[in-house]
Amino acid sequence: MSNFNYPNFPVSRLRRLRKTSALRDIFRETHLSKNDFIYPLFIVEGGGVKKEIGSMPGQFQMSVDNILRECEELENLGIRSILLFGIPDAKDAVGSNAYHENGIIQKSLREIKRNFPEMLVITDVCLCEYTSHGHCGVVENGFVQNDKTLELLAKEALSHAENGADIIAPSDMMDGRVAVIRRKLDENGFSETPIMAYSAKFSSAFYGPFREAAESAPQFGDRKSYQMDFGNSDEAMREIALDIQEGADVVMVKPALSYLDLIRRAKDNFNVPIAAYNVSGEYSMIKAAAEKGWLDGERVMLEVLTSIKRAGADVIITYFAKEAAKII
Numbered sequence: 001m002s003n004f005n006y007p008n009f010p011v012s013r014l015r016r017l018r019k020t021s022a023l024r025d026i027f028r029e030t031h032l033s034k035n036d037f038i039y040p041l042f043i044v045e046g047g048g049v050k051k052e053i054g055s056m057p058g059q060f061q062m063s064v065d066n067i068l069r070e071c072e073e074l075e076n077l078g079i080r081s082i083l084l085f086g087i088p089d090a091k092d093a094v095g096s097n098a099y100h101e102n103g104i105i106q107k108s109l110r111e112i113k114r115n116f117p118e119m120l121v122i123t124d125v126c127l128c129e130y131t132s133h134g135h136c137g138v139v140e141n142g143f144v145q146n147d148k149t150l151e152l153l154a155k156e157a158l159s160h161a162e163n164g165a166d167i168i169a170p171s172d173m174m175d176g177r178v179a180v181i182r183r184k185l186d187e188n189g190f191s192e193t194p195i196m197a198y199s200a201k202f203s204s205a206f207y208g209p210f211r212e213a214a215e216s217a218p219q220f221g222d223r224k225s226y227q228m229d230f231g232n233s234d235e236a237m238r239e240i241a242l243d244i245q246e247g248a249d250v251v252m253v254k255p256a257l258s259y260l261d262l263i264r265r266a267k268d269n270f271n272v273p274i275a276a277y278n279v280s281g282e283y284s285m286i287k288a289a290a291e292k293g294w295l296d297g298e299r300v301m302l303e304v305l306t307s308i309k310r311a312g313a314d315v316i317i318t319y320f321a322k323e324a325a326k327i328i
């Protein structure tokens with residue numbers, strides 16, 4: 001696409017198509033739709049719990065009964081996809097509650113699917129919410145052990161599928177986990193359950209508020225030995241290519257806003273659906289600025305969500321899903 005193919009001014013006047021709202025609307029290239037959104041939910045044990053997350057105004061930790069109310073509201077708003085994060089009562093070194101039949105996610109899946117069979121329920125598969133040390137895998141000698149972690153992730157994924165998960169979303173960033181999970185699902189009769197892989201997941205300061213929401217902050221060190229360095233773009237493409245080879249049906253770039261170039265690069269390079277995670281910090285900073293009256297929160301939200309879609313995301317995981325659905 002070269003500008004030299006276009007006639008010059010005054011023949012060419014791009015402002016002609018910007019003159020009225022009808023002109024602008026009909027020639028707009030990117031439109032948000034309710035079908036673009038996946039809404040994340042944080043589930044805790046107990047009953048009657050609905051506790052606002054301090055650093056994420058408007059987002060809550062909820063017990064299953066309130067999650068069901070939330071699903072009803074989401075359906076009424078036209079949002080049909082949710083992503084579940086579980087916060088167990090008890091944690092241990094190997095994250096046992098991640099793959100327990102009566103773990104928080106397993107119980108919630110059964111309840112949600114029984115009451116809302118049409119809801120597309122995606123489950124985050126990782127160990128960090130369930131381990132006492134807060135890392136995404138098995139720790140030995142202060143290091144997260146890749147291959148020992150794979151076994152547990154596959155167990156967790158299978159247990160989610162058995163309890164009704166529609167899509168499995170591994171977020172741990174261990175090497176080879178998509179292949180191991182795919183094999184485990186296939187061997188157990190879940191060959192039709194898709195995998196949405198957190199493929200290019202960066203070690204990011206934008207996750208700060210999420211760690212409060214999911215109570216998953218690492219108790220020592222950081223996640224830089226498995227999550228990606230934010231300076232890297234070629235490596236992100238390698239991660240995505242490997243996940244596709246291993247059987248990922250959807251690949252993800254996370255976070256979204258500081259990584260729009262990677263969303264676009266992934267879209268141009270791979271013919272698979274691209275998901276983008278508009279993460280907690282991206283949400284919180286808009287909320288905070290809007291609260292202070294420094295930004296028009298609603299307009300900034302729409303601009304940000306549109307930019308993620310324009311960059312090439314086919315679906316957007318976002319805490320703004322409900323707010324956006326009300327105005328688009």
Ligand SMILES: [Zn+2]
Pocket residue numbers: 126127128129135136171172
């Ligand atoms: Zn994790």
